[in-house]
Amino acid sequence: MMPISGAGNWIDMADNKKKSDVTAFFFTFIELSVVLVIIGILVTVVGPRVWEGMGGRGLNLAVKRIAAVGDHAGNLAATRSQIYVVRFDLRENLFFITTQDQAEREENPAPFEGNIHRLPNGVSISEARLEDQMIYEVLDIRFAPDGWADNAALYLVDDKGNKKTVAFTRSRGKFQIVDDPNSLDF
Numbered sequence: 174m175m176p177i178s179g180a181g182n183w184i185d186m187a188d189n190k191k192k193s194d195v196t197a198f199f200f201t202f203i204e205l206s207v208v209l210v211i212i213g214i215l216v217t218v219v220g221p222r223v224w225e226g227m228g229g230r231g232l233n234l235a236v237k238r239i240a241a242v243g244d245h246a247g248n249l250a251a252t253r254s255q256i257y258v259v260r261f262d263l264r265e266n267l268f269f270i271t272t273q274d275q276a277e278r279e280e281n282p283a284p285f286e287g288n289i290h291r292l293p294n295g296v297s298i299s300e301a302r303l304e305d306q307m308i309y310e311v312l313d314i315r316f317a318p319d320g321w322a323d324n325a326a327l328y329l330v331d332d333k334g335n336k337k338t339v340a341f342t343r344s345r346g347k348f349q350i351v352d353d354p355n356s357l358d359f
């Protein structure tokens with residue numbers, strides 16, 4: 174024992190150490206419990222919104238890939254002064270760029286630069302349209318050096334039933350994402 178004041182009060186340091194360890198343990202346990210409750214609340218409130226947003230991730234990725242390949246084909250046509258084709262194989266869910274000469278001459282033309290793109294898992298092309306014709310197996314969209322492209326639409330669907338329509342328009346040679354496929358004017 175050791176005196177802590179001139180008034181003669183004595184404290185056993187061994188008892189004091191035991192009490193502070195127990196108090197620190199319970200304080201840490203209470204903090205941990207509060208943190209776990211906050212995390213639980215966040216998961217129940219924010220979690221469903223996060224999962225909802227991730228539902229169309231593959232579909233959005235497919236749209237971005239198709240748009241990028243379409244832009245690349247348009248740029249190739251403009252810089253090389255020849256018509257390029259983006260071929261969509263609806264059965265295999267793949268697409269690639271080729272030249273118009275190869276697309277017309279060969280049933281299975283070689284992809285330009287060997288790049289074949291696949292749609293993400295769970296995403297497929299449910300329908301395709303070129304001008305007013307429904308296409309069921311292979312869709313070729315032409316991109317010309319002066320900037321035009323064939324009027325075409327791809328109807329994408331994922332395994333959860335989410336849908337997107339990607340349309341290429343003749344006037345701009347660019348793509349657009351259409352919420353209402355009936356609004357297409359070709």
